[in-house]
Amino acid sequence: MENRTPHPASTPGCVEKHPKGTKARILLSSVFGPYAQDDEFGSRSINPMELYHNQVTRAQGSFSLRMFHRSWGIMLIQANVSAPCTVLDFPTQDDFARELTRHQYDIVGISSIIINVGKVREMCRMVRKLSPPSRIVVGGHVTAIPGIEKLIDADHIVRGEGVSWMRRYLGEDEDAPIKHPPIVSGLRTRIMGIRLPERKGATAATIIPSVGCPMGCNFCTTSAFFGGKGKFVNFFESGDELFEVMQQMENELKVNSFFVMDENFLLHRERAMRLLDRMKAAHKSWTMSVFASANAIRKYTMQELVELGVSWLWMGLESPRAGYSKLNGTDTRDLTRELREHGIRVQGSTIIGLEHHTPDNIIMEIEHAVSHGTDFHQFMLYTPVPGTPLYQQMAEEGRMLRDVDYADIHGQFKFNFKHAAISREDSKRFLDWAFWRDFEMNGPSLYRISRTLLAGWKRYKDWPDTRVRERFTREMHRLSGIYSSALWAMEYQFRKVNSEVSEQIRALRTEFRQESGIISRAMPAVLGPMLLWTTQREERRLAQGKTYEPPTILERTNWMEA
Ligand code: B12
Numbered sequence: 012m013e014n015r016t017p018h019p020a021s022t023p024g025c026v027e028k029h030p031k032g033t034k035a036r037i038l039l040s041s042v043f044g045p046y047a048q049d050d051e052f053g054s055r056s057i058n059p060m061e062l063y064h065n066q067v068t069r070a071q072g073s074f075s076l077r078m079f080h081r082s083w084g085i086m087l088i089q090a091n092v093s094a095p096c097t098v099l100d101f102p103t104q105d106d107f108a109r110e111l112t113r114h115q116y117d118i119v120g121i122s123s124i125i126i127n128v129g130k131v132r133e134m135c136r137m138v139r140k141l142s143p144p145s146r147i148v149v150g151g152h153v154t155a156i157p158g159i160e161k162l163i164d165a166d167h168i169v170r171g172e173g174v175s176w177m178r179r180y181l182g183e184d185e186d187a188p189i190k191h192p193p194i195v196s197g198l199r200t201r202i203m204g205i206r207l208p209e210r211k212g213a214t215a216a217t218i219i220p221s222v223g224c225p226m227g228c229n230f231c232t233t234s235a236f237f238g239g240k241g242k243f244v245n246f247f248e249s250g251d252e253l254f255e256v257m258q259q260m261e262n263e264l265k266v267n268s269f270f271v272m273d274e275n276f277l278l279h280r281e282r283a284m285r286l287l288d289r290m291k292a293a294h295k296s297w298t299m300s301v302f303a304s305a306n307a308i309r310k311y312t313m314q315e316l317v318e319l320g321v322s323w324l325w326m327g328l329e330s331p332r333a334g335y336s337k338l339n340g341t342d343t344r345d346l347t348r349e350l351r352e353h354g355i356r357v358q359g360s361t362i363i364g365l366e367h368h369t370p371d372n373i374i375m376e377i378e379h380a381v382s383h384g385t386d387f388h389q390f391m392l393y394t395p396v397p398g399t400p401l402y403q404q405m406a407e408e409g410r411m412l413r414d415v416d417y418a419d420i421h422g423q424f425k426f427n428f429k430h431a432a433i434s435r436e437d438s439k440r441f442l443d444w445a446f447w448r449d450f451e452m453n454g455p456s457l458y459r460i461s462r463t464l465l466a467g468w469k470r471y472k473d474w475p476d477t478r479v480r481e482r483f484t485r486e487m488h489r490l491s492g493i494y495s496s497a498l499w500a501m502e503y504q505f506r507k508v509n510s511e512v513s514e515q516i517r518a519l520r521t522e523f524r525q526e527s528g529i530i531s532r533a534m535p536a537v538l539g540p541m542l543l544w545t546t547q548r549e550e551r552r553l554a555q556g557k558t559y560e561p562p563t564i565l566e567r568t569n570w571m572e573a
């Protein structure tokens with residue numbers, strides 16, 4: 012705290028306008044990397060900055076889908092303030108230090124989740140040293156840690172929604188409409204040992220209609236962080252507003268597919284159906300990847316989902332015995348099968364270590380999860396995370412384990428609480444086995460998504476609604492040759508894991524051949540062996556410990572050199 016002038020608003024949570032208002036220079040940064048390695052700041056090799064390889068396809072070796080996602084929270088804040096603002100994403104410590112010393116920042120905002128609290132502490136220390144007059148604002152899920160004020164040296168600790176907070180801090184109208192930044196959903200995508208080319212429009216745009224979820228499941232950190240049961244923050248209330256935003260992204264990013272970052276998009280049926288009306292009227296053949304709970308999905312017919320362009324759905328399967336209202340008596344196996352038959356890729360999500368799990372029944376429950384045959388499957392340990400009702404309950408029952416580093420509380424390592432029947436060590440064994448079992452029984456996710464695409468294409472290629480027809484035709488034309496070639500390599504490579512699945516891959520390849528045009532039909536002869544070679548090369552690299560890191564990105568808005 013050396014040379015800082017005392018600030019009247021240094022009480023965490025108290026929002027007082029910054030003296031410079033919208034003239035204040037802001038630096039918004041995510042926590043520093045590298046991420047996929049073990050270090051004293053909390054990086055962990057099992058916790059890379061990747062969605063799929065971290066928590067979905069991590070047992071799939073060279074078939075694992077690798078990609079990075081930007082830090083959308085700070086991008087959203089940047090787009091909604093009129094002050095000069097820099098976003099620094101995935102910096103190294105050197106990048107962060109350089110930016111702090113090259114420019115005089117009045118406000119330094121750091122965004123983080125709980126596991127990265129050690130990095131936040133270090134970044135606050137760096138700001139105090141390198142830019143003493145800057146006010147430090149820390150936001151994001153890290154602020155749910157009890158006693159965070161004592162762990163880090165920040166002037167403001169912002170819990171919950173950040174755009175309105177920052178606007179208030181700068182003296183701007185916090186209720187002004189939200190401006191959606193153009194966000195390309197993923198970058199540096201890699202699979203089977205090759206990096207996919209990054210063409211404008213080839214990757215979906217991320218749309219963020221809301222934060223939080225009103226369902227309020229007891230373990231859910233995003234729901235709790237934005238108000239808990241019955242509450243959430245809507246950025247775009249109506250289907251009309253959403254349509255306008257999507258149209259704007261379509262123009263700016265030249266996309267026709269969208270990754271909708273809303274915890275339970277389909278729950279708001281009125282909004283979704285109005286969006287569909289607008290899409291129909293404007294003849295938009297868009298595709299959408301959405302999160303939705305089973306009870307919300309059941310509010311729609313398959314036809315409505317397909318017309319809406321839902322092509323990828325992330326849903327919690329949990330255990331039928333867990334009693335979560337979001338499942339509401341739904342047979343999730345029937346539902347996921349039906350969705351896939353309509354060309355909708357399903358990403359299931361299953362929790363390992365629920366209260367009723369025991370070493371005797373957990374294998375059966377994992378087998379049940381795997382039997383859904385979803386295109387992707389995320390497994391996560393039941394984890395009481397600070398800020399959630401579950402954490403509160405476990406703490407009151409004295410069941411939280413002491414001395415578990417925050418960096419290890421993320422659901423992909425070991426329990427952080429005392430489970431009635433499963434030990435901490437066994438929790439990891441069951442989790443790892445679940446990932447492996449899903450891979451072994453169902454094959455690479457790339458095979459599964461191509462199977463779902465083909466099912467959708469066969470069902471909808473002659474559909475009367477041209478928007479729907481166009482969508483499947485577009486994907487089939489773009490991908491059939493590539494999928495057939497990948498299937499060729501997968502069939503060969505997967506023989507050593509499960510010969511039965513390898514046979515199924517072969518059968519699918521034959522079907523693709525029948526449905527493809529001449530060029531796509533010829534492709535596997537050349538591309539197949541090449542992909543097999545890159546796949547095997549990637550396996551060797553991974554065995555030698557190869558990891559991937561996101562690139563550092565710097566973006567300035569409203570900027571004028573001082
Ligand atoms: C995209 C994403 C990722 C991306 C990373 C993006 C990145 N660049 O960091 C990937 C896929 C790599 C990822 C990885 C992980 N993630 Co993640 N991720 C998400 C996801 C799906 C979306 C985040 C998002 O953009 N939301 C929309 C934006 C608008 O909301 P927001 O980020 O919360 O920001 C708002 C406020 O928090 C606040 N705010 C945020 N930052 C700041 C900064 C300032 C200065 C201020 C004032 C305000 C502020 O204002 C914003 C606007 O309101 C969330 C779930 C969710 N629905 O949010 C999980 C989530 C954030 N991830 C989570 C976890 C646990 C992980 C992993 C540990 C995975 C794992 N093993 O389980 C890894 C960690 C990787 C690592 N080494 O750091 C948890 C965090 C739990 C917690 N309480 O800390 C979440 C909430 C998922 C969950 N429900 O469990 N993740």
Ligand code: SF4
Nearest residue numbers: 224227228231234274
């Ligand atoms: S339905 Fe999903 S997002 Fe909503 S509270 Fe439950 S776990 Fe969280």
